[in-house]
Amino acid sequence: MKWKLDKSRGICAQLCAQICARIAAGILKPGDKLLSVRELAVEAGVNPNTVQHAFTQLEQQGVLYSVPGTGWFVCEDTKTALQVRRELVAEKVTAFFSDMADLGMLPGEIKEIVKEWKL
């Protein structure tokens, strides 16, 4: 369970995204206990409040649940996590196409650029 966070890009959102991704990949299974808020904060080099915020957000979306004094756990129903992830993907892709359109790129050109992109 390794966390790679880019501090210049919305930490809370990255946490939520990566947790959903881990659930989708089966790395986190229903009922699994996550690292504690403080542990994860240390491991990720981030403020505990930010982790708490991310967990609470995923709780409201039905991905995680908390047992006060005990920890945070993955909900039994994995479907909502997959759904949340799907929505995030769609959100990011449409925002990307919009940003590129602002820069004067047509859909075909955008797809070509992405296709040829070397990381």
Place this chain on the structure above:
Amino acid sequence: MKWKLDKSRGICAQLCAQICARIAAGILKPGDKLLSVRELAVEAGVNPNTVQHAFTQLEQQGVLYSVPGTGWFVCEDTKTALQVRRELVAEKVTAFFSDMADLGMLPGEIKEIVKEWKL
């Protein structure tokens, strides 16, 4: 000169991007006068301060220049505008790949999704 601005997505950035795109496309040529801050603000249904901010930003990047009391104009040297646009594109694409990586998608999968994306 028609402006399409999505109010939920960072107006200032959209303005800068669209201006660079117009220069790159030859719609705006060196020496051309832009709409006044007020006119553009009205036409785009946006706060004049935001337009002012965008113009100033492009001025600092060497894309536009202002003649006090007269208006804003496209710089003679179009190369910097093209360069600014290229950087913005690269910025957006890398951020996009990072966001998708957070969601657990490999480069190949990302390219596939973009390729098949229907707007």
Place this chain on the structure above:
Amino acid sequence: MKWKLDKSRGICAQLCAQICARIAAGILKPGDKLLSVRELAVEAGVNPNTVQHAFTQLEQQGVLYSVPGTGWFVCEDTKTALQVRRELVAEKVTAFFSDMADLGMLPGEIKEIVKEWKL
């Protein structure tokens, strides 16, 4: 628009409750602008973060919406606000009956106590 907050009783929840109550009472109408986060924080003698948290919570419930850089507004659809308020009422009443049951009071006794209660 006067705010009375008891600092020993969950400030965030009180804010949410009172906002819903104001909407239900017609004091806040659809489209109305609320006090800014900072203003309300000062007026209520509370930390701006707490106000922000309350507003964000009501946003997720479809009661308020924000226009970045401008302020917070009451959603057009007042029905959800009424629904949220109704749920909060039910929540509080059932919790109250549970608490009283723990203290050994039967429903009839509880109702009698409430009926005779002098504030």
Place this chain on the structure above:
Amino acid sequence: MKWKLDKSRGICAQLCAQICARIAAGILKPGDKLLSVRELAVEAGVNPNTVQHAFTQLEQQGVLYSVPGTGWFVCEDTKTALQVRRELVAEKVTAFFSDMADLGMLPGEIKEIVKEWKL
């Protein structure tokens, strides 16, 4: 001696309340020995530390006393238990009225709702 604890509602407080209620009802009499911390914890499906915490709290209020190595007992003086219970009742009722007031309900409306409430 059967314990009904709702895990989502402050276990420690429920224990204290229910013990006071049993004393008030005469189910627990002065000098009676309670279940051991461990036994009660098992029977209620709760952490032993939580039970310990509740007993200690009631000890400080003069409701219970402990004989080290032997167990916990009901104090001879039942009056303090009754008093503690009375205070808890008053506390809960006033908190309830405050919560409902936040939601914009007048005392009369609150009483009406409680009166008509069906469990």
Place this chain on the structure above:
DNA sequence: GTGGTCTAGACCACT
């Protein structure tokens, strides 16, 4: 000025 996000650190109840 506005909201949005993050850090830092405190206190509480509960396990």
Place this chain on the structure above:
DNA sequence: GTGGTCTAGACCACC
């Protein structure tokens, strides 16, 4: 130790 809440104060983009 755990989560939950609140305070305090900072920085950013945008109006």
